[in-house]
Structure formats: C-alpha cells, structure tokens
Amino acid sequence: MNATNPSVRIGHVHLKVADLEQAIRFYSGVLGFEVMQKFGNQAAFLSAGGYHHHIGLNTWDSLNGTPPPQGHTGLYHTAFLYPSRESLAVALLRVQNAGIPFDGASDHGVSEAVYLHDPDGNGVELYCDRPKDEWPRDADGNLAMNTAPLDVAALIAMARDAS
Template sequence: MTGIHRDTTIGYVKLTIKSLERSLAFYQHVIGFQVVSQTDHTAELSADGKQVLLVLEENPSAVVLPERTVTGLYHFAILLPDRKELGIALARLIENGIALGQGDHAVSEALYLSDPDGNGIEIYADRPRSTWRRDSEGNYVMTTAPVDVEGLLEEAGAERKSRLPEGTVIGHIHLHVTDLQEAKAFYTDVLGFDIVGNYAGMSALFISAGGYHHHIGLNIWAGKNAPPKPANASGLDYYTIVLPDPEELSRVTKALTDAGYPIEEKQEGIFVKDPVSGAHIAFTL
C-alpha cells in the first residue's frame, strides 16, 4: 500500500447550522472570519478574503444534539500562524465573554469552545516542529497541561484584531467514530495516512501526512458503536482533504474503489462517506 502524499492537508469544513444570521454574527465577530460569498441560506467564510475555510448551510429545523451522543464532529481546528496571534484571539474571545477550555499539548497550545449550534472548535498555534518529540513506539508525546494564559495575553500586548490573520488554515479535524480499528482500516490501510498517535489509553487515534502531529483525530468518546448524526441535526456535513496533484487524486480514488467504497464525483471534489464517523469527505486539489 502506498502512503498518502506528504503534502496532503485539510481544506475547508462544511457545517449545518440552525440560523445563518446567528452563526454569521458568531463566526465574524467572535472568531474573526470574513464572508467571501453568501446566499439566503449559505455562506462561505475565510481568513484572508480568498481561501474558503468554513461553509455554513442553514437548516431552520436543525436539531442541536447533546454532546458526545453521536458520531461525527468533535471539533474542527483553526491553526493560527504563531503564538502572538493565538494571544490576540484569546483576548478577543475573553472580551466577547466566551466560555473556554484550553490545553497545552506540548506540540501546540490550544483553546476550545463551541459555536451556537454546539459544534466544537479548537483555535491553536503550533510550537516549532523541532521541539516535537516521539516516544519509543513513534507516537508524538502530547500532554494536556494548563495553557500559560497570562503568557499568551502578554504576547498579544495591547494589539487587538477583529479578524483572523492571513496564513490561518484548518489545521486538523477531530471526529467521534464508531470503532478505532475500523477507523484505522479506512484511514491508514485504504487512504494511507500515517499513525502518529496510537493513544489506546485515551481511546483515540491520531493520523497525519508528512509527519504533522495530526491532521485527523479519531476517538470513541461518544461510545463505541455510537449512532450516526441524524440527517436533521446540526453538525458536520463534510470536510475536504486537499491533495497536491492529479496523480495523488487518482491514486486515492482507485484505492477507495478497489476497497469497495462508493465514490461520487461532484463539483467540489471526489466524495466518499467515512464509514466510521458518518460524515462525508471531499478529496480536492
């Protein structure tokens, strides 16, 4: 089996939300996105006014489910260019009265929050890759220590921004799945992602391309064999995996069809249903 190309990244995330007006107020004024395009029921958001990172689609009858009850989105993660920008984002969140979780993961520093529909969000900044460490089994050593909040705010100083900075991307996505062995079979055996964190004690598996600390996190924290998100619930519709060239797209497409996964070609990319999270993946260039 050929591993996935090392330059593979996460592209954008598409969410179903209950009220576009409510969500735009949150994602623009609290998170700092800009609207690239908008219709009556959808909006495309970016950090730089060009590259779409988040797509929102309104379903006024969408049901907001309790946390950790179904498979699907645990959080999508907004990666900022540096620690100072994380401090500026933290100050903006505090000034907006947002309830926050946080964790110093050794490879990164992260803030956690939810949008008005209960969709999980991580905002984080990586530490230099040269400081990342692996254990004897090749897993990245990741911790959940308290973030140095005062240090982040000192880094920001008096600087305040209403928008996310250029260079912001979706760094990773973290999913509730039905079974970790089945997740491994799909994401590593078929697609070719590398395991970079087999955290059995945490009931989680982290995978990536090109040695990143994780592009996709997989967990069974909603319970093994948890049910899928109902069609009428808010949450993750699909996320995109960006491949570097047509050859890699052809390879991934062939690997999926050879393994018996039905694919669908759409304008946005090659779609396949993730068999363990219930969400769809769009492979794009």
Template sequence: MPTLSADLRLGYVHLTVSNLERSLAYYQTALGFRLHRCAGDTAYLGAGGPDLLALTERPGAVRHRCTTGLYHFAILVPSRQELAQVIKRVAETRTPVQGASDHLFSEALYLGDPDGNGIEIYRDRPREQWPCNAQGALQSDTLPLDFEGILSELPSSSELWLGLHSQTVLGHMHLHVCNLPETLTFYRDVLGFELMIDWNSALFFSAGGYHHHLGVNIWGTQGASPAPPESVGLRYFTIHLPTQAEVDAVIARAQAANATVEEHPAGQLVRDPSQNGLVFTTN
C-alpha cells in the same frame, strides 16, 4: 501500505447551523472570521484567503448527542501572538470557553458555536520542539494552557485587531466515530494516513509527519449511529492533494474497500465507516 502526499492539506469544513444570522455574528464578532460570500442559505467564511468554513442554514435543526460526526474542527493560526489576539478577543466579547490546553506540540483554546459545534483555535510549536520518545514516536499531553505567557506576546500598542491572520488555515479535524478498529483500517490501510498517536479511545492520523490532520474518538459514541440529516453539525470537510492522480488513487482504494463514494461539487466525497464525509480534491 499506501501513503498520502506530505503536501496534503485540509481546505474547509462545511457545517449545518440552525440560524445563519446568529452563527455569522458569532464567528465574525467573537472569533475574527471574515464573511467571504453568501450563496442562498450558505455562507462562506475565512481569513481573507481560501474559504475555511461554510455554514448552511437548516431552520429548526437541533444537535443530537451520542452520535458520530463532528467533535471539533481546528483553526490553526500562524503564531503565538495571533493565538493571543484571539484569546484577547474572546475575553473582550465574553465568549464562553470550553477548555484550554498545552499538548506539547501545540497550544489550544476550545469553544462551541451557538449550535454546539466544537471549535479549536491553536498554534503549533516549531516542529523541532515537538517531543518524541526513545523510539522516535511523537509524545503528547493535556496540560494547562499558559495564558499569562501567551498574552505577554500581545503587541504593546493598542492597535485595532482586524481579525484572523491571512495565513490562518484549517489545521485538523477531530471526529466522533463508532468503531476504532474499523476506523484505523480505513484511514491507515485504505486512505493512507499515518497513525501518529494512539490513546486507546482516540487515534490521531497525519500525512508528512504532522502531529495530526485528523483525530477520531469513541468518547460516548462506541456503536453509535450518525446524526439524522436534519441535525446541526458536520456535512463534510475537504482534503486537498497535489495532483488528480493522487486523488484518483485514493478514490480507487476507497471503492475497492466498498466505502461509499459519491460525486460532489467540491470533488469526490468518501464516507468513512461512521458515515463522516471527506471530500478529496486537488490543490
């Protein structure tokens, strides 16, 4: 069975939005993203380092429910204190929150942007604290978030928050898919991800023993079709591997499995069985 490098990392996620000005205001004001640059109808945002998020405007685009595509993208902040800063900012701006959970290996806040694109902002516990069962399998749960404990991490001084920490990264992606057995075969047996957690209706994959770089689910999307091209939502996200040889090996396996593979300005785009787009490139 193929495996992916433990040095795999995610790069950025590219979304379609209906109103770029509105989306930029949301991501910058409520969540602390920085605008890196604009190119035509596309804006690139992050935390001052590599791009984490690209937004392309399609006026009139709408969200289509019960389709495959984005469930949420997950922004990983480097510490519990940084998560506290985000929570404080969200409260100060009265930004609606969709949920908040303790997953044992992480603590997470869930939101939706003005177009309904799902967002998770989370921090990881140290890996040595991740719980495993007697067989060594990673354990997870969905428990209430300890807001009081997290907010106690805030600095005592009232210094101005300058936005997301420069070490913030795209931690994982979570996708709606139409068929779990096909998806398992594709991500594990073709691409080479390791299956970390199986919730029956959702699967979580990673490289290098991380809790998950990728989640997939069939919550309301069993047998569903992709959203029409004019929809808001996921265009693609990038996956970075250390060498071109590793990228070439992934692409060769995808082509051998008759997956759709396309040349892309950011690398090589592969479509999973639910037509979600992954762009493989090098670090």
C-alpha cells in the same frame, strides 16, 4: 502500502447551523474570518486571506435546529491553526471580549490549544503549533504528545500588552 501525498490538507469545513446570522457573527465577528459570499439567508462562505472559503455555513437542513444530543456521533471539533502564539493570543482576547466561555485549554507539547463551542454547539479548537524541532520525543525518537495545563491568562495578557 498507499501513503497520502504530504501536500494533501483539509481545505474547508461545512457546518449545518440553526441561525445563519448568528453563526456569521461568531465566525466573522469574533474569530475574524471574512465573508466571501452569501446565498441569500441560507448559506455563507468565509475565508482567511481571501481563499474562496475555509468555512461553509448553511441552514439547508438545519434552520432553527438543535445541536445533536450527547452520546451521538458527529463532528468533535473544528481546529483553526494560527500562524503564531501572538496571533492565537489576539484571537483568544476577541473570544473573551465577546463573552464566549472557554471549555478547556491544553499544552500538548506540539501545540497550545484552547477549546470552546460555537453558537450551534459545534466544538472549536483555536491553536498554534510549536516549531517541529521543539516537539517532544521519547527515548526512541517517537512523537510524545501530552496534555498539560495551558495558562490562557498569560496568552491573553500577551495580546493586551501588544495592543
């Protein structure tokens, strides 16, 4: 059996966007990623922490395009893992302050997650993990993820109290 090396991870996501500057305003201005490099008005590469890029944005095949229609295949969402509940709360406050609506919020037992869409209609998940030793398990020790409501207002209040 071929097992993936446990050190393998997803390095970046590259998105086709309709309006590069609008996408940069969302991913940099709202979510806080740093623009590492731009290729004219056609592409940009953004990062957290100085990596060459975690997010690629381009208009090469999508300038002024529209989101794919419902019922078609494609990207469901890109998930951004925050290092702590507090850092997730700060990100959610920025999203709320930008007037971007949340599509949903869930406590999955292993993580707390909030869902929204970027300006091009791509799904975005902002989440933080719980410590692995707190993950829910069934009687046999198997992972038992679930979906329960998440109190987003309490998370945002945490960010406001910290500032």
